[in-house]
Amino acid sequence: MPLHDTHINLAHGSGGKAMRALIEELFVDTFGHVQPEDSAVLPLAALASRGDRLAFTTDSYVVDPLFFPGADIGALAVAGTVNDLAVSGACPLALSCGMVLEEGLEIDTLRRVAASMRDMADRAGVSIVTGDTKVVERGAADRLFINTAGIGVVPDGIALSAGNARPGDQVIVSGTVGDHGVAILIARNQLALEAEVASDCQPLNGLVGTMLRSCPAIRCLRDATRGGVATVLNEFAAASGAGILIRERDLPLREPVRGACEILGLDPLYLANEGKLLAVVPADAAGSLLEMMRSDPAGADAAVIGEVTREPAGMVVMKTIFGGERIVDMLTGDQLPRIC
Amino acid sequence: MKYVDEFRDPARARILVEEIHRLVARIPAARGRPLQIMEVCGGHTHTIFRYGIQQMLPEEVEYVHGPGCPVCVLPMGRVDDCVALAERPEVIFSTFGDAVRVPGSRKSLLKAKAEGADVRIVYAPLDALALARRHPDREVIFFGLGFETTMPSTAMALIQARKAGIGNFSLFCNHITIIPTIKAMLDSPDLQLDGFLGPGHVSTVIGTRPYDFIARDYRRPITVAGFEPLDVLQSTYMVLKQLADRRCEVENQYARVVRRDGNGPALAAIAEVFELREFFEWRGLGSIDQSGVRLRAAYAAYDAERKFAVANISIADPKSCQCGEVLKGIIKPHQCKVFGTACTPETPLGSLMVSSEGACAAHYSYARRTGSPTVPA
Numbered sequence: 001m002p003l004h005d006t007h008i009n010l011a012h013g014s015g016g017k018a019m020r021a022l023i024e025e026l027f028v029d030t031f032g033h034v035q036p037e038d039s040a041v042l043p044l045a046a047l048a049s050r051g052d053r054l055a056f057t058t059d060s061y062v063v064d065p066l067f068f069p070g071a072d073i074g075a076l077a078v079a080g081t082v083n084d085l086a087v088s089g090a091c092p093l094a095l096s097c098g099m100v101l102e103e104g105l106e107i108d109t110l111r112r113v114a115a116s117m118r119d120m121a122d123r124a125g126v127s128i129v130t131g132d133t134k135v136v137e138r139g140a141a142d143r144l145f146i147n148t149a150g151i152g153v154v155p156d157g158i159a160l161s162a163g164n165a166r167p168g169d170q171v172i173v174s175g176t177v178g179d180h181g182v183a184i185l186i187a188r189n190q191l192a193l194e195a196e197v198a199s200d201c202q203p204l205n206g207l208v209g210t211m212l213r214s215c216p217a218i219r220c221l222r223d224a225t226r227g228g229v230a231t232v233l234n235e236f237a238a239a240s241g242a243g244i245l246i247r248e249r250d251l252p253l254r255e256p257v258r259g260a261c262e263i264l265g266l267d268p269l270y271l272a273n274e275g276k277l278l279a280v281v282p283a284d285a286a287g288s289l290l291e292m293m294r295s296d297p298a299g300a301d302a303a304v305i306g307e308v309t310r311e312p313a314g315m316v317v318m319k320t321i322f323g324g325e326r327i328v329d330m331l332t333g334d335q336l337p338r339i340c
Numbered sequence: 341m342k343y344v345d346e347f348r349d350p351a352r353a354r355i356l357v358e359e360i361h362r363l364v365a366r367i368p369a370a371r372g373r374p375l376q377i378m379e380v381c382g383g384h385t386h387t388i389f390r391y392g393i394q395q396m397l398p399e400e401v402e403y404v405h406g407p408g409c410p411v412c413v414l415p416m417g418r419v420d421d422c423v424a425l426a427e428r429p430e431v432i433f434s435t436f437g438d439a440v441r442v443p444g445s446r447k448s449l450l451k452a453k454a455e456g457a458d459v460r461i462v463y464a465p466l467d468a469l470a471l472a473r474r475h476p477d478r479e480v481i482f483f484g485l486g487f488e489t490t491m492p493s494t495a496m497a498l499i500q501a502r503k504a505g506i507g508n509f510s511l512f513c514n515h516i517t518i519i520p521t522i523k524a525m526l527d528s529p530d531l532q533l534d535g536f537l538g539p540g541h542v543s544t545v546i547g548t549r550p551y552d553f554i555a556r557d558y559r560r561p562i563t564v565a566g567f568e569p570l571d572v573l574q575s576t577y578m579v580l581k582q583l584a585d586r587r588c589e590v591e592n593q594y595a596r597v598v599r600r601d602g603n604g605p606a607l608a609a610i611a612e613v614f615e616l617r618e619f620f621e622w623r624g625l626g627s628i629d630q631s632g633v634r635l636r637a638a639y640a641a642y643d644a645e646r647k648f649a650v651a652n653i654s655i656a657d658p659k660s661c662q663c664g665e666v667l668k669g670i671i672k673p674h675q676c677k678v679f680g681t682a683c684t685p686e687t688p689l690g691s692l693m694v695s696s697e698g699a700c701a702a703h704y705s706y707a708r709r710t711g712s713p714t715v716p717a
Binding site: 321323 | 344350353389390393395396569704705706708
């Protein structure tokens with residue numbers, strides 16, 4: 001039975017023919033690799049040939065609005081989980097996709113999101129192999145929520161951890177910071193700001209592969225999503241019992257992002273990114289690694305932004321553009337715009 | 341970014357810092373105790389911490405972080421009133437962002453929102469008025485706070501609301517006025533300030549003339565300052581230069597936007613809508629005569645305090661909290677008994693720990709460590 005409806009209704013989640021039509025046409029056909037059983041079954045031998053450990057992660061996506069410059073909730077749901085696997089040192093292989101749909105959601109919207117998920121999966125070289133769909137009554141969800149889980153294989157000899165940073169190590173960011181956060185703020189249209197900023201949503205597994213092949217001794221790797229660069233650096237410092245000193249002038253920042261932050265009193269260090277990572281690397285490897293990263297489009301604006309210090313242990317300090325110094329702390333809640 | 345980078349040039353900063361060092365050596369008072377310069381405005385406090393300016397200065401010069409963070413000086417009873425208004429089912433309570441975390445005696449607006457109150461963060465009073473137009477079946481209250489900086493935009497929203505006959509919009513007015521506050525600080529017996537950085541944004545509205553009494557009657561130098569780090573350094577230099585020359589004048593470093601007589605249309609909008617209250621309660625400072633404003637009778641229909649029953653009960657600050665002494669510059673944030681222990685940005689006891697402009701929050705976030713980062717050779 002082909003899908004004739006224009007909007008999601010409760011029948012699409014009932015387990016009957018309407019649900020079957022929705023899943024077949026929108027997900028199975030679009031995703032291309034979904035196995036028509038209760039579980040996707042993956043041969044162990046193929047996994048074992050790539051490494052000696054399995055990485056497994058999950059993340060839920062509830063972004064508002066669903067579409068914004070540079071990406072959408074579907075692209076985010078694939079890239080986000082791929083990146084969580086990648087920064088664990090894993091080669092991402094297969095994803096699941098769980099959808100919670102609000103009654104009344106336009107089917108065309110869902111079609112666009114599914115197509116975008118497939119595109120991002122192809123870019124990242126992963127397959128969406130299993131999924132689930134639920135429909136809830138109007139008001140019980142905000143249009144569309146997506147959960148993805150992913151598995152990947154960690155090659156032998158790779159041992160990344162936030163606790164590995166050592167004094168003298170260099171800190172690298174893979175590109176401009178804050179693009180996603182500002183793109184979302186502008187897309188929500190609460191600011192009456194006009195600036196051309198697109199989300200940086202992109203898969204990082206290609207870049208991470210290049211980095212680890214060039215320098216297997218990379219100490220720490222994390223993608224700087226919610227909470228931004230500041231939060232990840234604080235996690236590194238706390239887990240490693242070391243300090244981190246960064247230099248404001250070396251932080252890659254797009255002009256419109258900087259402008260938006262100036263106007264709103266926001267700190268780009270705390271803005272979300274969806275395609276940027278931070279790496280702590282041994283000092284002697286930093287130069288060649290940076291060169292390697294910059295040759296990859298996903299790392300074109302990569303920069304060394306600071307180094308690991310002995311003191312103050314567990315803290316991140318920034319040398320300001322002006323020549324002073326300040327602490328870069330964990331955020332207490334959301335960043336709130338100041339009064340004046 | 342043009343027009344901003346010029347004001348953050350580290351090379352110029354170095355020159356100014358050297359000048360300041362030379363100057364301080366010439367000021368006799370500097371030999372006994374540190375020279376205390378109060379930055380009245382929370383925006384300056386933010387700049388000083390964000391760019392690490394205090395550590396660039398000689399030890400003989402100390403910034404005292406003044407009462408100019410409107411969120412910080414809001415008494416707990418007023419926060420309770422906000423929460424009570426926000427919890428009325430017919431109300432949409434609209435507020436600037438950094439006010440939502442300020443603790444009341446029972447809860448903050450953020451907590452009230454989680455419990456079901458319709459609290460919305462807006463960026464301007466006119467956004468709140470737009471909310472009222474979009475929701476004619478609800479009562480939209482705007483939580484107005486701030487000094488003369490934010491008063492004109494609140495006034496505009498009310499003037500427009502009255503003109504358009506929008507009946508479901510009102511203001512919970514907590515606007516405060518700067519001059520009586522500075523006067524109260526100067527009259528305080530335990531204060532020993534040597535000079536002031538004048539508030540830049542307030543002065544774009546009121547001009548520099550209202551500060552004349554500071555130089556004339558209290559013999560203290562004041563320099564109205566901009567908010568970029570070079571502005572703050574240059575203004576600090578100008579205050580110190582006055583001290584070295586034994587002058588007491590009102591100077592204007594922020595001349596690119598501040599005029600001697602302020603902004604006429606903005607002042608007219610304020611005068612149209614607001615009148616002085618006999619007194620207003622300040623957190624940490626107590627009651628200050630004629631330091632707050634309320635709506636004029638012509639705007640009574642837009643006054644949330646008249647439209648809804650507002651308890652207006654005054655609640656004492658927690659006993660352990662020393663916000664008042666920090667505000668007056670008697671102690672530094674880290675000298676407070678509960679700083680960083682019972683009172684942190686996660687669990688603020690005092691309001692100075694809440695807003696990023698609050699002296700304690702700024703100190704906690706940007707400056708609480710001692711010593712410099714050490715890198716192995």
